[in-house]
Amino acid sequence: MKTVNVTYFKPSGKYYTSETEEISEELNGYEALFTEIPKRHRIKSMYMHVSDSDDGKEPHIVPHIFHPIGE
Secondary structure, rough: OEEEEEEEEEOOOOOEEEEEEEOOOOHHHHHHHHHHHOOOOOOOOEEEEEEEEOOOOOOOOOEEEEEEOOO
């Protein structure tokens, strides 16, 4: 399993919490970033920043910010 760092921010930009998610190593980068990870947007009213955990496993996750769902 691939570990991904996830950080949530309030719409004001203030830090809220950080956590890690595990995704399948079988996914390619596009599938991971635009299919699997958005499903895990746990706090729908906040921005979600994802980044690679540098665990050396594929797929490599480039840093990305997901806007609050519905925005």
